[in-house]
Amino acid sequence: MPIKTDVWTVGSAPKKLYQSKLPSEQLLEEMIVNSPSILSEEWMLIGRQELTDAGGRIDLLAVAPDGSLVLIELKRDRTPREVVAQTLDYAAWVDGLTESDIAAIYQRFRPGQSLSVDFQTRFGRVLDDDELNASHQLIIVATELDASSERIVQYLSKRDIPINVLCFQVFQAGEQQLLSRSWLLDPVQTQVNAASASQGLSEPWNGEFYCSFGDSVSRSWADAVEFGFISGGGGSWYSKTLQLLSAEDRVWINIPQQGYVGVGRVLGPAVAANEFRVMKDGEERPVMEVAVRASYHAQFIDDPEHCEYFVPVQWLQTVPISQAVREIGMFGNQNTVCRPKTPKWRATIERLKERFPHFDDIAASAVQ
Numbered sequence: 001m002p003i004k005t006d007v008w009t010v011g012s013a014p015k016k017l018y019q020s021k022l023p024s025e026q027l028l029e030e031m032i033v034n035s036p037s038i039l040s041e042e043w044m045l046i047g048r049q050e051l052t053d054a055g056g057r058i059d060l061l062a063v064a065p066d067g068s069l070v071l072i073e074l075k076r077d078r079t080p081r082e083v084v085a086q087t088l089d090y091a092a093w094v095d096g097l098t099e100s101d102i103a104a105i106y107q108r109f110r111p112g113q114s115l116s117v118d119f120q121t122r123f124g125r126v127l128d129d130d131e132l133n134a135s136h137q138l139i140i141v142a143t144e145l146d147a148s149s150e151r152i153v154q155y156l157s158k159r160d161i162p163i164n165v166l167c168f169q170v171f172q173a174g175e176q177q178l179l180s181r182s183w184l185l186d187p188v189q190t191q192v193n194a195a196s197a198s199q200g201l202s203e204p205w206n207g208e209f210y211c212s213f214g215d216s217v218s219r220s221w222a223d224a225v226e227f228g229f230i231s232g233g234g235g236s237w238y239s240k241t242l243q244l245l246s247a248e249d250r251v252w253i254n255i256p257q258q259g260y261v262g263v264g265r266v267l268g269p270a271v272a273a274n275e276f277r278v279m280k281d282g283e284e285r286p287v288m289e290v291a292v293r294a295s296y297h298a299q300f301i302d303d304p305e306h307c308e309y310f311v312p313v314q315w316l317q318t319v320p321i322s323q324a325v326r327e328i329g330m331f332g333n334q335n336t337v338c339r340p341k342t343p344k345w346r347a348t349i350e351r352l353k354e355r356f357p358h359f360d361d362i363a364a365s366a367v368q
Contacts, residue, residue, distance in 0.1 A: 068136055068195070069094055073138075097133055103115050137162045138161070144169070153165050162191075164185050195241075203341055206345065209338075210338050212336055217294060231311070233296065233308030235305070236306075250264070251313065260356075261318060262316075263316050263352070264313040273309070316359055317356045330351070331344045331345045
């Protein structure tokens, strides 16, 4: 069923607001450029109306925290087949962009600014040339969505194409217009599809989960080992992929720029920081009271979008960061959790099983 939202005023006599229209989709594009969080708080716009080598123009281009590109195309008045075909055509062009191409696009969008500097300011990490454009997402923006578009996008997504639709609806409230936003598909799935196919050709998933655990002021590997968890937070991009994990899943932990430090079995689903409990001295305690080596975004503890989320883990084997396993060619990704489907991930797992021989020992405790 095509996306449709109904809105009422709140009160003893609720009044339904009727759907209206923007004067033009050009206005919607201007709104997005002036306030990119309308699309996502986790993306940084880097280009607008870029001319492709086939003569078309990409409406908007953004970058995600992992360096993947996000191609954003407004539906305008095109038919479902036209807009999807155009988006896929543009994706083929985006896939071939080099680091210098992307830097030049950003220079045209933000004259005098540096992509690497602005990326580090925005996301708090260095932009790695090997990560930039390793994958991409395709986002169609529409003010209304027909059943045909929905079927096409769902079909492609089920086949691991990272495509989604963001539908904006406009409602009239007196003289003011209100804008609502709805995703056709869970954006986490689109993010996962992009991450899963990065860094090489796709192949059947081997059932092993990958976790990027950023040991820093925000979280501590020593805490994670002591209390049995992995975590992510600071924004939905970092925390929502934890939802991919279920009890009994096996997950391999990589600390960026350091290497692989452990493997464990998931014990349960992701839980918000203000609800997660761990054992300390034989007593169950709130994690934020006892995991004191890092902040875990404590300032957002009551904000469900930005707070830290924790997944309980039984460690099968861990090593200190000083003994992290890091070898040339091993898989790496900034997504907190993903299901890689590349030969590089398969080769990485084969090597990690040699370095972590207790990877399948359910009874094992953490080996330091």
